Amino acid sequence: MSHGKVITLVTVLFFLFLQGSSSFADHTEHKLVIQVSTDDLRAQQTALTNIVNIQKYYGIDNIKIELIAFGPGYRMLTPQSTLASRIASLAMQEVTFTACMNTLISVKEKTGFMPKLIEGVTTTKAGVVRIIELQEHGYSYVKY
Numbered sequence: 001m002s003h004g005k006v007i008t009l010v011t012v013l014f015f016l017f018l019q020g021s022s023s024f025a026d027h028t029e030h031k032l033v034i035q036v037s038t039d040d041l042r043a044q045q046t047a048l049t050n051i052v053n054i055q056k057y058y059g060i061d062n063i064k065i066e067l068i069a070f071g072p073g074y075r076m077l078t079p080q081s082t083l084a085s086r087i088a089s090l091a092m093q094e095v096t097f098t099a100c101m102n103t104l105i106s107v108k109e110k111t112g113f114m115p116k117l118i119e120g121v122t123t124t125k126a127g128v129v130r131i132i133e134l135q136e137h138g139y140s141y142v143k144y
Contacts (some may be wrong), residue, residue, distance in 0.1 A: 010037050030063040031139040033131055039072035041082070041142040050142070051095055053100050060094055066134060070100030070127035073144075074107070077121045091120045100127030 032054065036047050051065055069077050076083050077099045087097055099115075101123050108114045117123070124130040135141055 006099075016117055022036055027045040029051060030058055031134070031137070032063060032065045033134040033139040034065065035065040035127070035131055035143040036069045036073035036076060037071040037127075038144060039075055040125060044073070044076045044083055045142040047142075048083060049092065050083065051090055052088055055093065055095075061092070064094075064096075066098060066139070068098045068100065068124070068127045068130055069105045074099050074103045074115065075118050081118070087118055088120065091118075098120045099123050099126070100130075101125050 002038055034051070036044055038044070047067065051067070054063060054065065060111050069075075075081060077087065077097055078084070078123065081087070090120055091097055097118070098122070099121055105124070132140065
């Protein structure tokens with residue numbers, strides 16, 4: 001192979017590499033799992049505000065977000081929460097809200113009543129296990 005053909009081949013490969021890397025960047029889907037395990041209203045509000053900001057930055061179609069609440073944080077996912085309308089609105093914008101069944105069962109054992117959740121909130125057997133599984137599937141992790 002002549003010197004000119006090698007340079008042409010290298011140039012073509014370089015441009016193909018650039019084209020491939022830019023199309024990868026354009027179609028990258030971001031994934032985020034957010035842990036809320038506190039009953040601190042300010043922390044819960046901050047989590048929801050950050051969800052909105054992240055969706056604005058990446059675009060709703062370019063990020064998957066799941067908020068998992070357990071321990072005292074589960075209360076934010078109940079109809080009595082002052083955040084219930086914000087959560088319902090974000091759920092309509094492709095945000096998944098998940099409550100830990102271990103927490104809900106513990107509350108039922110203490111109070112005699114299973115906590116009611118906001119319509120559309122999903123459950124998982126163990127919140128921490130769900131976080132582990134999502135991280136194993138490429139989700140970034142933020143805790144409040």
